[in-house]
Amino acid sequence: MSTLKEKLHKKIIEHRPRTTKLLKDYGDKVIAKVTVEQVIGGMRGIKSLITDISYLDPYEGIRYRGYTLQEVLKKLPKAKGAEMPYVEGLYYLLLTGEIPAQNEVEDLIIDFNNRRIVPRYVWDVIDSFPSESHPMAILSAAVMSLERESHFNIKYKQGMNKKDYWNSTYEDATNLLAKMPLIGAYIYNKLYHPERGHRYPDPSLDFGANFAYMMGKDKPYDDVSRMYFIIHADHESGNVSAHTGHLVASSLSDVYYATSAMINGLAGPLHGLANQEVLRWLQGLIDLTHGKLPSKDELKAYVWKTLNSGQVIPGYGHAVLRKTDPRYTVQREFCLKHLPNDNIFKYVDALYNVVPDILKEHGKAKNPWPNVDAQSGVVQWHYGVTQYDFYTVLFAIGRSIGVLSNIIWDRALGYPLERPKSITTNMLEEMVQSK
Numbered sequence: 203m204s205t206l207k208e209k210l211h212k213k214i215i216e217h218r219p220r221t222t223k224l225l226k227d228y229g230d231k232v233i234a235k236v237t238v239e240q241v242i243g244g245m246r247g248i249k250s251l252i253t254d255i256s257y258l259d260p261y262e263g264i265r266y267r268g269y270t271l272q273e274v275l276k277k278l279p280k281a282k283g284a285e286m287p288y289v290e291g292l293y294y295l296l297l298t299g300e301i302p303a304q305n306e307v308e309d310l311i312i313d314f315n316n317r318r319i320v321p322r323y324v325w326d327v328i329d330s331f332p333s334e335s336h337p338m339a340i341l342s343a344a345v346m347s348l349e350r351e352s353h354f355n356i357k358y359k360q361g362m363n364k365k366d367y368w369n370s371t372y373e374d375a376t377n378l379l380a381k382m383p384l385i386g387a388y389i390y391n392k393l394y395h396p397e398r399g400h401r402y403p404d405p406s407l408d409f410g411a412n413f414a415y416m417m418g419k420d421k422p423y424d425d426v427s428r429m430y431f432i433i434h435a436d437h438e439s440g441n442v443s444a445h446t447g448h449l450v451a452s453s454l455s456d457v458y459y460a461t462s463a464m465i466n467g468l469a470g471p472l473h474g475l476a477n478q479e480v481l482r483w484l485q486g487l488i489d490l491t492h493g494k495l496p497s498k499d500e501l502k503a504y505v506w507k508t509l510n511s512g513q514v515i516p517g518y519g520h521a522v523l524r525k526t527d528p529r530y531t532v533q534r535e536f537c538l539k540h541l542p543n544d545n546i547f548k549y550v551d552a553l554y555n556v557v558p559d560i561l562k563e564h565g566k567a568k569n570p571w572p573n574v575d576a577q578s579g580v581v582q583w584h585y586g587v588t589q590y591d592f593y594t595v596l597f598a599i600g601r602s603i604g605v606l607s608n609i610i611w612d613r614a615l616g617y618p619l620e621r622p623k624s625i626t627t628n629m630l631e632e633m634v635q636s637k
């Protein structure tokens with residue numbers, strides 16, 4: 203057993219009695235009430251999911267295992283000369299709740315490298331897609347095609363004990379995660395640089411650096427990749443992608459089914475696809491102003507035009523957050539250091555000075571502040587990834603780290619099939635009248 207798996211096993215054994223006690227001693231204790239608005243309004247704020255991997259505070263933003271993003275970026279081990287930590291270290295942290303030592307991450311990098319070979323048929327699946335297909339559709343299908351590799355399914359058919367579900371799920375999750383950067387880079391090269399052909403990974407490199415290498419990008423794109431995958435990894439359990447992954451896995455579908463479904467949820471413009479929408483919307487503004495930074499009044503007019511035509515401002519607002527997203531801030535700080543004179547960054551910064559006030563005046567959005575997607579495309583564009591349809595694939599690679607960690611723990615703690623109750627409009631009307 204690897205060091206990580208051994209530690210994880212120990213943590214699982216320690217944690218199980220807490221769940222058992224909560225259920226046995228407090229199973230019928232009421233912890234929240236549910237309003238009509240929540241039932242009709244997408245279940246906002248209903249406390250009905252449990253995860254220890256991350257927690258999202260509306261005013262502070264995300265914490266991974268209790269650590270803020272700034273702390274995660276500071277504390278996790280880094281490669282020599284790197285500004286951003288190893289992605290593998292984050293997987294270790296999410297699974298165990300502990301910051302790994304340098305040698306523990308190095309072991310994990312070797313383990314990932316041993317698991318990353320992608321079967322030939324996956325490349326065939328990707329190659330069979332028309333070049334106009336959206337990269338998220340291709341990614342979802344590629345992950346789905348790997349389903350036949352599932353250890354969990356083999357063990358399940360052999361009559362595995364429930365207590366061991368986490369073990370083969372860990373194997374599946376780690377095998378899939380190790381392959382995600384290869385699949386992402388292959389899709390990128392096939393769609394946008396077919397002249398390059400397939401770029402094989404470099405066995406001496408870690409997750410982020412290997413991705414940069416396969417994408418044909420020089421430094422500091424390795425750090426961009428690490429930063430990008432780390433900040434997108436998890437956002438507690440209720441967001442569409444994380445929740446979808448958890449829901450599908452709750453029926454004991456294996457991690458390939460669950461991750462493919464998670465990718466499909468992420469591909470919507472109100473969720474992960476917003477990062478591509480931000481760039482599309484910005485390009486409209488840049489074209490209109492011929493690349494010359496507009497005045498504050500011109501910016502305001504552009505924002506109002508979007509709102510008055512019944513569209514949302516992409517990259518702004520959030521279902522839970524009520525402040526500027528720290529994932530936005532991390533990327534902004536990176537931009538200030540590495541690309542302060544980038545023209546698109548200047549547009550993004552200028553918009554930051556006008557959009558929140560306009561959204562407040564507009565009076566609809568509960569959160570007028572920018573989210574992660576308002577900044578992420580700018581960084582990618584600066585380093586030559588200008589094909590913005592691809593941006594959500596990067597989000598999906600990052601998000602799979604959190605979703606897969608959650609699924610392993612779901613199995614370890616024996617969380618059951620998810621099955622909330624629905625009611626009809628008639629029933630709801632009767633309920634409110636009888637109160």
Ligand code: CMX
Pocket residue numbers: 441471472473474475476509513514515516517518519520521522566567568569573574575
């Ligand atoms: N621009 C214009 N209107 C907005 C808005 C925005 N950025 N954000 C919210 N609103 C509107 C909503 O559309 C809703 O309008 P209706 O009452 O007409 O339906 C109203 O304000 C209330 O919405 P809310 O409670 O503040 O927000 P929700 O929880 O319903 O939705 C989100 C959250 C993210 C979907 C929404 O803010 C939005 O559409 N933002 C733009 C898209 C975006 O950036 N998504 C990425 C989010 C981060 C991620 O998951 O990647």
